[in-house]
Amino acid sequence: MTLNPRLNAFRDDLADARLEGQVAAARFVAGRPARVTAAVAPLRRQPRADAPLDTEALHGEAVSVFEEDREGWAWVQLAADGYVGYLPTGALGQADPVPTHVVIAPRTLVFPGPDIKRPPLGDVPMGAAVRVVGEAEDHNARYALVEPAGAIVIQHLAPIGQRSPDYVAVAERFLGVPYLWGGKTASGIDCSGLVQIACAMAGIAAPRDSSVQEREVGTRLAGVEALQRGDLVFWPGHVGIMLDGERLLHANAHHMMTAIEPLAEAIARIAAKGAPVTGVRRLAVG
Template sequence: MTAILDRRTTPARPDLAARHLLGQVEARAFVDSKPMRVVVPSAPLRREPRPDAPLDTEALCGEEVDLYESFEGWAWVQLRSDGYVGYLPDDALRPGAAAPTHRVSALRTFVYPGPSMKLPPLAAISLGAGVSVSHEAGDFAVLSEFGRFSTGYVFAGHVAPLATAETDFVAVAERFLNVPYLWGGKTSLGLDCSGLTQLALAAAGIASPRDSDMLEAALGQPVAFDDSLRDLKRGDLVFWKGHVGILTDPDTLLHATAYTMSVYSEPLRTARDRILAKSFGAITSIKRLS
């Protein structure tokens, strides 16, 4: 009876599974989910419920999640944004929190306790995080709530209504140049290759899955290529087994890479040759979104 399902996006364990998977997987119990929202700047989604477990991805402020179990400080959840399943610290979540009206459009911005940049900030939140704005006061957007705080103030120029989309996802990705590499990261403090791609696409209103193999399967149309790597375009996505980069022009690759432990820009052919020799092997595909 058990189907072969991707553990990354399937809320099922031997002891517990989502009720909607009844008949598709084997588990000792099936439960309904409870809607929750992330109320911290970002929260680590880990593969196992312990602080030293691998980081699979991060959930950003304002994200909705489906909660299946909460125990000993951990919440077993599925992110609604991309379907990823894992364990979040349960104090990062709250039921009934205000739904976001805006998203952070700057690489990173501070949340202040009042309408002054001279006040000690409450927190810093990264591009793509969601906040609930009640009104504006001078240069600041006033938040109806922020985590455990009854309000917060963000520079109004650093947030945009949820319906606002960037026109060039590549330009968004370029703003992350030199940001540190972090496996599983998805903020301007650190991110990995697929996190960079997913964040940039999301800012342009393009929903996408989390990992590079998922991105390769889900996005765009294949572009024919040979060893010359000619006839490519800005915005083409270049895939290896376990890696993805974004072309900023026909000859230049932007990617978050462990080679420099940063978001790095380099000639595509240089990256192709090094990666072939030292890490992920040959390019598996090049995909074009339009």
């Protein structure tokens, strides 16, 4: 069986020690646990700033580091979905302490203290994980105090493990977000990134690529008849989420944003480019 290099860390010169005996490499190493400390970090196909963006790693995400200081890049594997690629070394920090909460708003601001009138330190996206060490309150809001130093309004966070009851409603919050190949935040997102982050917020594990989502997420349906809210419709290299029996929500390059359109129109437009629907999947939710 040929291993997928996007999901298995191996090169001719270096490989994950867990793959010894399965792949050929000059050297095998155990991955060092680390965590993303940047708000969002690009995971690129090669260790260059102009290399293709395969996906994005979010603040607090756990990674295994196999090689560091490759001209400012680290070769890593993401713990959540197994994606392999190169992250900027400056975006990584220690694996501990472990985060306690996750961001549930599309984006939230991190203030230097419990005061919304102070200039924010920055922002973090939905799905980012933070460690809450206390709470505070002023006349404007209640805040979670997060490490290493900052405050986030408490309604934008939930304890890790708490699930959204409707992953489609999560996906709808990205309506109008610009299309970005490899993106998975409210600053830019692609079709499979939209499915993955929405599912994650509902406690549903989804692979990163649409082709793998088509094989592994939910159960296969016979066709596009009798669709319901939450069903996934697949084309070669593309996926969309049904809002109901007729309308499709998808991050797509035609609208260059996350948009809603009748499924029939999407099927006709994409078929005109030689790409028919390849599958429909229904997720087990609740």
